[in-house]
Amino acid sequence: MLHLKTTQFVVTAAQMRDIEGRIFAAGMPVAALMEKVGRLISVCLQSIIPLRPPFQGGLGGSNVGILVGPGHNGGDALVVARELHFQGYQVWIYQPFTKLKELTSQHLQYAQSLGIPCFQELAELPSCDFLIDGLFGFGLEREITGNIAEAINHFNDWNKPIFSIDIPSGLHTDTGEVLGTAIKANYTFCLGLWKQGLLQEQALEYIGKAELIDFDIPLADIHAILGEFPKIKRITKTTVFDTLSLPLPPTTHKYKSGHLLLICGSKRYAGGAILTGLGARASGVGMLSIAVPESIKPLLVSHLPEALIIGCPETETGAISHLQLPPKTDLSSFNAIACGPGLTTDATPIVEQVINSEIPLILDADGLNILAQLGTVPTLRKRKKPTILTPHTGEFHRLFPDIEVKDRVKAVQTAASQTGAVVLLKGARTAISNPQGVVWINSESTPALARGGSGDVLTGLMGGILARVVNKQVNIEDVVAAASWWHSQGGILAVKERTELGVDAFTLTEYLMRVLCDM
Ligand SMILES: NC(=O)C1=CN([C@@H]2O[C@H](COP(=O)(O)OP(=O)(O)OC[C@H]3O[C@@H](n4cnc5c(N)ncnc54)[C@H](O)[C@@H]3O)[C@@H](O)[C@H]2O)[C@@H](O)CC1
Ligand SMILES: Nc1ncnc2c1ncn2[C@@H]1O[C@H](COP(=O)(O)OP(=O)(O)O)[C@@H](O)[C@H]1O
Numbered sequence: 001m002l003h004l005k006t007t008q009f010v011v012t013a014a015q016m017r018d019i020e021g022r023i024f025a026a027g028m029p030v031a032a033l034m035e036k037v038g039r040l041i042s043v044c045l046q047s048i049i050p051l052r053p054p055f056q057g058g059l060g061g062s063n064v065g066i067l068v069g070p071g072h073n074g075g076d077a078l079v080v081a082r083e084l085h086f087q088g089y090q091v092w093i094y095q096p097f098t099k100l101k102e103l104t105s106q107h108l109q110y111a112q113s114l115g116i117p118c119f120q121e122l123a124e125l126p127s128c129d130f131l132i133d134g135l136f137g138f139g140l141e142r143e144i145t146g147n148i149a150e151a152i153n154h155f156n157d158w159n160k161p162i163f164s165i166d167i168p169s170g171l172h173t174d175t176g177e178v179l180g181t182a183i184k185a186n187y188t189f190c191l192g193l194w195k196q197g198l199l200q201e202q203a204l205e206y207i208g209k210a211e212l213i214d215f216d217i218p219l220a221d222i223h224a225i226l227g228e229f230p231k232i233k234r235i236t237k238t239t240v241f242d243t244l245s246l247p248l249p250p251t252t253h254k255y256k257s258g259h260l261l262l263i264c265g266s267k268r269y270a271g272g273a274i275l276t277g278l279g280a281r282a283s284g285v286g287m288l289s290i291a292v293p294e295s296i297k298p299l300l301v302s303h304l305p306e307a308l309i310i311g312c313p314e315t316e317t318g319a320i321s322h323l324q325l326p327p328k329t330d331l332s333s334f335n336a337i338a339c340g341p342g343l344t345t346d347a348t349p350i351v352e353q354v355i356n357s358e359i360p361l362i363l364d365a366d367g368l369n370i371l372a373q374l375g376t377v378p379t380l381r382k383r384k385k386p387t388i389l390t391p392h393t394g395e396f397h398r399l400f401p402d403i404e405v406k407d408r409v410k411a412v413q414t415a416a417s418q419t420g421a422v423v424l425l426k427g428a429r430t431a432i433s434n435p436q437g438v439v440w441i442n443s444e445s446t447p448a449l450a451r452g453g454s455g456d457v458l459t460g461l462m463g464g465i466l467a468r469v470v471n472k473q474v475n476i477e478d479v480v481a482a483a484s485w486w487h488s489q490g491g492i493l494a495v496k497e498r499t500e501l502g503v504d505a506f507t508l509t510e511y512l513m514r515v516l517c518d519m
């Protein structure tokens with residue numbers, strides 16, 4: 001049995017229900033688990049919003065509004081209500097439902113017996129310093145409408161901090177889609193295991209800062225439902241470190257540390273080639289060759305003195321016309337090829353050539369646009385070595401016009417299965433799938449990376465890691481995940497020192513190395 005940290009697992013609503021079902025069937029009382037979860041949440045809350053000290057002549061405590069739904073999400077919220085009440089907070093309950101699950105109803109009865117005010121009408125609820133959202137968790141099964149929808153919109157307009165229990169009420173647990181309307185939380189306490197919807201891009205505006213509340217789910221129950229090798233996983237530092245193959249063997253030499261060929265750049269987009277090269281430099285790859293149009297070769301040499309710059313014949317428009325490798329070199333000299341950034345769509349023959357090669361290949365940017373133009377996406381299946389495609393949403397649409405990207409996890413799974421490639425769909429929550437549907441989600445990133453050229457850096461970095469480790473026993477999707485994580489962490493580190501506006505693509509390359517120093 002694999003022993004992965006629980007932070008790595010990602011579940012759907014149905015899987016979470018099945019996992020809980022096993023725990024309850026084994027004898028854990030439902031009420032005991034609710035008690036444990038509620039207490040863990042209230043401890044977290046107290047550290048985030050400490051009790052305001054009593055001031056002279058006034059009431060002590062901060063004012064907390066607790067939004068209670070009909071199910072066990074509402075039950076969790078009522079445990080929190082009771083705990084905060086005993087800690088001295090002024091607690092008000094908003095509970096607009098007529099029918100509650102039995103346990104939830106018992107907690108409500110007890111809260112009321114303690115004198116905690118409970119309101120069914122929105123207008124009666126006094127103004128609060130912050131709100132706890134326990135309306136719906138993973139049990140939400142249809143669109144929210146009527147007075148509940150109105151209440152949610154009203155709370156969103158209050159502009160007070162909202163803390164959601166498990167998932168902001170109204171979000172689909174699996175897709176992160178808004179079902180009618182949804183709470184816009186500032187903070188989400190995800191319970192037990194990461195819900196897939198929280199890691200989807202469309203949920204991002206609703207979840208605020210998300211934190212996992214671990215309530216000790218036995219690994220055996222997780223694996224019993226997710227399988228020994230779970231299909232959908234979240235990238236963590238630990239999973240990445242295993243892939244980077246460190247420390248280096250003491251007797252390594254430059255050709256054992258991988259030889260990467262980058263094919264990138266044009267007269268028009270010379271900078272893209274430099275950024276891709278600098279991304280590759282940060283990977284620690286043993287040998288780096290960069291094929292560019294002849295006219296920009298001197299520029300590349302000046303930025304990357306350690307790389308072998310291969311000047312290629314160029315088209316009238318300043319794109320590479322075909323690959324011209326140095327004497328005694330052919331494509332088999334390389335452990336990996338990364339092709340695409342800054343090529344323009346005039347570099348068609350070279351893209352066809354690398355697709356037909358038997359070398360592990362990353363296609364990005366214009367490499368993908370050319371592939372889409374060629375209309376040969378299905379021929380990728382014939383490649384004998386791994387292929388990695390790294391589209392952003394626009395490139396993804398061009399490549400796979402028939403695949404819907406609303407659920408990005410499903411979208412990458414379908415694209416990977418159609419092409420036999422590992423597909424990385426870039427964005428705020430990058431998703432990666434191998435052809436068998438094994439998915440990695442990169443859930444820690446920064447919008448500071450949404451700047452021109454940052455994808456070029458990723459391609460270079462990924463190419464370098466791939467060349468370094470491809471001959472070791474690694475899964476290609478793990479390599480892609482490691483690159484994605486490293487790239488994002490570089491951005492996060494740079495933001496800390498330079499603000500969100502200070503992370504241009506060149507600066508990003510300078511922070512990549514420091515990510516590993518902090519590991
Ligand atoms: N059992 C426990 O003690 C634990 C409970 N947890 C909590 O339990 C939650 C799941 O509980 P439930 O399965 O009771 O589900 P929920 O509390 O999410 O909600 C289900 C209830 O809402 C109703 N409902 C669904 N969609 C609706 C809509 N659109 N409009 C109006 N009513 C709607 C359903 O009929 C049902 O009564 C989790 O999210 C979590 O907060 C777990 O996290 C931890 C363990
Ligand atoms: N809002 C965001 N939050 C986090 N990362 C982002 C966001 N937007 C874009 N990124 C990341 O920035 C990079 C942009 O790549 P890409 O679109 O190819 O840019 P370019 O082609 O200009 O280099 C990708 O790694 C993507 O995941």
Ligand SMILES: [K+]
Pocket residue numbers: 073133134135136137164165166167168169
């Ligand atoms: K909730």
